[in-house]
Amino acid sequence: MDYYISAEKGISDYYYCSKVTNASNISAIHSHIEFIFILKGELVVTVDKNTHTVTAGNSVVVMPYQVHSYVTENFSEVFFIACPPDYINEHKKTLTKKLFVPPVANFGNGTNILIDEILSSEFKDDFKKKALLYYTLSHFMKSCALTDRETVEFDVYRKAIAYISEHYTENITLETVADSVGVTAPHLSRVLNGGCKSSFSDIINALRIYEAKKLLEQTTLSISEVAYASGYGSIRNFNRIFVKYFHCNPKDIRKK
Numbered sequence: 352m353d354y355y356i357s358a359e360k361g362i363s364d365y366y367y368c369s370k371v372t373n374a375s376n377i378s379a380i381h382s383h384i385e386f387i388f389i390l391k392g393e394l395v396v397t398v399d400k401n402t403h404t405v406t407a408g409n410s411v412v413v414m415p416y417q418v419h420s421y422v423t424e425n426f427s428e429v430f431f432i433a434c435p436p437d438y439i440n441e442h443k444k445t446l447t448k449k450l451f452v453p454p455v456a457n458f459g460n461g462t463n464i465l466i467d468e469i470l471s472s473e474f475k476d477d478f479k480k481k482a483l484l485y486y487t488l489s490h491f492m493k494s495c496a497l498t499d500r501e502t503v504e505f506d507v508y509r510k511a512i513a514y515i516s517e518h519y520t521e522n523i524t525l526e527t528v529a530d531s532v533g534v535t536a537p538h539l540s541r542v543l544n545g546g547c548k549s550s551f552s553d554i555i556n557a558l559r560i561y562e563a564k565k566l567l568e569q570t571t572l573s574i575s576e577v578a579y580a581s582g583y584g585s586i587r588n589f590n591r592i593f594v595k596y597f598h599c600n601p602k603d604i605r606k607k
Contacts, residue, residue, distance in 0.1 A: 385433035392427035
């Protein structure tokens with residue numbers, strides 16, 4: 352399964368906002384709270400193995416460290432907004448170890464107005480963004496149940512993902528990460544496979560290869576420099592994994 356974690360480097364302290372037509376994304380995980388608003392059409396969203404066909408006028412909430420993906424089968428116009436839990440600090444303790452069930456709710460009456468005003472400001476109005484977060488959270492609190500996560504296993508899972516996100520460009524192993532969170536390597540392997548249905552090597556390779564793609568698109572580093580900067584010690588292995596994920600060579604991305 353294609354899979355990636357949004358690494359914490361550079362994105363952990365600000366909002367992410369985007370309006371997308373025909374949105375699709377492979378399985379992902381990150382530490383942000385993310386809201387997905389379906390403005391037109393419909394979007395098929397999977398959160399922690401549960402799939403929902405979400406139509407216009409509805410929204411989805413993805414809590415920190417939930418595995419999620421989405422795909423447009425016909426047409427969709429979608430607005431995304433995500434932020435670190437610190438942006439709603441007074442509710443952080445309440446929400447960090449909770450999940451909304453189901454993670455889907457109708458828009459509140461003011462949602463479209465707030466989204467239109469955020470878009471008209473070219474995403475610059477942080478007050479409106481924060482208003483949208485609070486407004487939407489309030490609506491989910493009224494519409495959905497809050498359930499507890501499995502605390503012990505989730506803490507191991509969260510700490511492991513956070514450590515991997517910070518150190519994936521280094522020469523880390525399953526044993527390295529297990530030591531950092533105080534469990535055995537076999538135990539951590541079971542936790543990772545249970546949480547995101549991916550092995551440690553799958554997670555590391557996905558993180559590194561998306562970092563490499565970003566460097567190819569945004570820097571003038573040579574392909575070998577990109578490979579090493581992303582954590583790969585072998586150019587041959589880097590090229591093989593790149594083709595597996597993106598169905599093209601690193602040179603093709605650089606040309607674009």
